[in-house]
Amino acid sequence: MSLQNPVFIPGPTNMPESLRRACDMPTIDHRSDLFKDILHPARDGVKRVLKSAVAEVFVFPSTGTGGWETAITNTLTPGDTVLAARNGMFSQKWIDMCQRHGLTVEIIETPWGEGIPTARFEEILTADTAHKIKAVLATHNETATGVRSDIAGVRRAMDAAKHPALLFVDGVSSIGSMPFEFDGWKIDVAVTGSQKGFMLPAGLGIAAFSPKAMAAVETGGLPRTYFDIRDMVKGYAINGYPYTPAVGLLNGLKTASEMLMEEGLDNVFARHTRIATGVRAAVQAWGLQLCAIRPDLYSDTVSAIRTPEGFDAGRIVSHASKRYGVAFGAGLGQVAGKVFRIGHLGSLTDVLMLSGLATAEMAMADLGLDIRLGSGVAAAQEVYRRTAAPVALAA
Ligand code: PLP
Known part of the structure; x- marks a missing residue:
């Protein structure tokens, strides 16, 4: 008999048996009508978990890192400036990704163990009268340090500065486990993966876009193909994907959001x-x-x-x-x-x-x-x- 202990790592999490069963399904033709009854409820389920009436939810065969890339490559333009605090491994990695995409990152060095310095953000945004900063990056829950930042506070800082930048939030280790208000905090792109609050195996990168972020897609964009949400929009409109979807995981995502709503x-x-x-x-x-x-x-x-x-x-x-x-x-x-x-x-x-x-x-x-x-x-x-x-x- 093989026995298994629970894990106590910060994701992937332990998996409920019902989700394991939901992922373990026979192959279906993802171009048939059967798929739409998985795809749309899965996306709607994420929207409910995000407490959003307005978000467009995109689900990639990927992970949270792909969600980061989706956020930045669909909305920003080479040379754009973004503002971010570096207070842990994950904020650091997102900053690194931005730099490797040719973006300029205004980095606020912050002790590991501290949260996002919202007052400093407000000063910087207020001083940026030319609106050079196009996006503010915020890691809601720094998984490396066990620090939850105040995203409502980041939004207040942006509003106080009357700054039009987009607000991108990494909710990889918070969404589905800790209060998260996509609409309430006026988030423009929220990012997560399947293996944390949704209790699934790794394999899905999830990015939710506000109407303002969707508008930025029309005018901006870095080179992108796999994560191009314009292709995804076209695919979803005909109940499909621009490539082969991870059907079992999507079925798991649908069931996971139902479980979260039921609890x-x-x-x-x-x-x-x-x-x-x-x-x-x-x-x-x-x-x-x-x-x-x-x-x-x-x-x-x-x-x-x-x-x-x-x-x-x-x-x-x-x-x-x-x-x-x-x-x-x-x-x-x-x-x-x-x-x-x-x-x-x-x-x-x-x-x-x-x-x-x-x-x-x-x-x-x-x-x-x-x-x-x-x-x-x-x-x-x-x-x-x-x-x-x-x-x-x-x-
Ligand atoms: N952001 C945070 C806060 C994370 O905890 C992680 C992974 O643990 C990531 C991003 C990267 O996500 P992934 O490993 O799913 O690509």
Whole structure:
């Protein structure tokens, strides 16, 4: 018998059995009428999860990185300037992509562990009276540091500066798990992938465009073919794709959004907050610090935990994997070796989380860190006892 532990990496997440079944479907002809009953509900489902009445949703056989590329190549022109804060590995990679596409990036260096400096953004946008900046890039949830930035605050900064730039938001590790308001925050392009809040395997890159972003497609654009949404628009109009779609994953996406709506988005978000609060209580009980430097920055989908100076945090990840068959996330970039990450998003319950915390404790104790077995688990148990919400048992 092959047994499998849950994973505690910040995506791909654990997969509910119903989604595994939804992806595992017989081949259909994607040019037949059968496909439209998968394609359109999947796109509409994403729109509901984004809380949008206006977004045009595009789904590529790709990943979140393809979503970034879709955002920039469809709306910007070579030489355009974009504004971005660099506060973690993912904001860094999006900046790098922009530079490699010939865009000029006004980079606001921000400590890893901090969020997007909205006041600084407002100053810069206010000073940009010539409107050189064409887009503001915002990573909602920095998966490398466990930092949630204030996207409503970024929008307020743009409005206060009366700046017409487009607002692009990376919601790869927040959409479907943490409050996200496409219309409310007046987002122009939101990007995600299938393997986080939607609890599917990796393989879909998702980008949602506002009417303003759709208008920019008419006048702008970098060289693009695969990610050209104009081809996608034409394909969708005749219930198809400009190339071969990932039908099984799209069927999974349709089912995933139905599942999220059935649980209720507010309940999904509350579950993530509750589970994350338990993890944070455990971290405190262990006497360790989060990479995120203030409570208002704490992510509800991933916690990056600093280990004592001189201790290689990567050892926890490899030891837990080898000895206990449990996956945690390693530190990335600037914080490699300094943090390990516990992913707590997607298909997860309080009880599963307790097993992850217990494993982290065993691994840290095995490696000689001063951790009392049960201390973090007990702290999380107290949170979960206080806030328990009944979980429907799967049939
Ligand atoms: N943005 C964030 C915040 C992420 O966490 C990730 C991946 O983990 C990406 C972008 C890149 O997405 P992908 O790996 O699906 O290409």
